[in-house]
Each structure stands twice: as C-alpha cells, then as structure tokens.
Amino acid sequence: MKQLYLDTNILLTLWAPLDPLFQSCFKIRKAIEENEIHAIFSGLGLAEVASVVERQKKKFSIADPRESFLAIEFLKRIVLIKNLQIIDDLSVYKIDIQDKIINISSSHWLCIDVAKKIGLRTLDNLHLANVISIQNRIGKDVDYFVTNDKEILLKANLIKKRYKLSVVASDNLISLEGL
DSSP: OOEEEEOHHHHHGGGOTTSTTHHHHHHHHHHHHTTSSEEEEOHHHHHHHHHHHHHTTTTTOOSOTTOSOHHHHHHHHHHTSTTEEEOOOOOEEEEEETTEEEEEEHHHHHHHHHHHHTOOOHHHHHHHHHHHHIIIIIOOOOSEEEOOOHHHHHTHHHHHHHHOOEEEOHHHHHHHHTO
16 A cells, blocks of 8 residues: 655645645545555654744635634644545654764754755655655655645655655646555
C-alpha cells in the first residue's frame, strides 16, 4: 500500500470547496479514510494550519463565525481524519560547530541540507526535511510527497534526484494511483 506525506495545502484545500483542486484533495482524503493508502502529516503541518487559517479566515470560514480561534476547529478536523498518522521525528543530534556542542532536532539539521541543495522557502524546506527524517530515522518509507505548491512541484526532479523522494500534485496522484 502506498505511503504519502501530505503537505499542509492538501488538507487545507478540503475546506476550500471553490479551490480548483478541491476534488482531488477530497479523493485523497477518502482513500486515506477507506485505508486504500497510508498518509502521514506532521506537527509542523499542524502549526502551519493554525497560522494559515488565522491569516485567511475569509477563505476558511465555518458555520459559527463566533469561533474565537478558528485554527482549533481546523486542528480538530485534521486530527480526526480516520487513518491519518501525525508523526514527527523527535530525535536530536549533537553537533560540534567550532568546539561548541549544540543540540538540534534531526529535522532542523536536515533542513539546512535541504535549503542548500533545493532552496525553497523555510517551511517548505522543513516539510521536506521532515519527510526525509521520518524515512531515515523512523523507517517509514514514503512513496509520494503530495503538494500543490508550485515552487515545490517545479523542483520535483531535483528533489527526486537528491533525496529519492517523488513529489506529486494531488491531481497527478489521483491519476497515478487510480483513486
């Protein structure tokens, strides 16, 4: 069974029905809930959801406009998606930089490498580092990093070459896996 790492935009699109990629994201969620595919999301993704939803309240409005912290509603929705695993690699590296020992999370350390080799925005570099770390340290093979982020998709070939990680858009995943 295929294993996915979901970028934040895939899950947020589930509550943006006017988004042109809503249907493909909905099909992915359905496949996850019906256990046709496995999917991973991260704590970083949860933090990003809170930030995006609070900044873009009009796009993600819900039935009760009195909700004081809209992000909590969305975090609940995501956490309650059946069969969606939320995983972070919490391991820490001890790094010696000019005789100074620092403790740094493995994902943050990998992010430095990703930034150097791929050169995306910080959160995108962190998501890539998370999935690489999850694969390397936790032993969860990931078949696809699923995103609709144009900048990440433009660098899909480079990511595949450097990290052996396939990056696909939601609509392409639907075609590839027949969902």
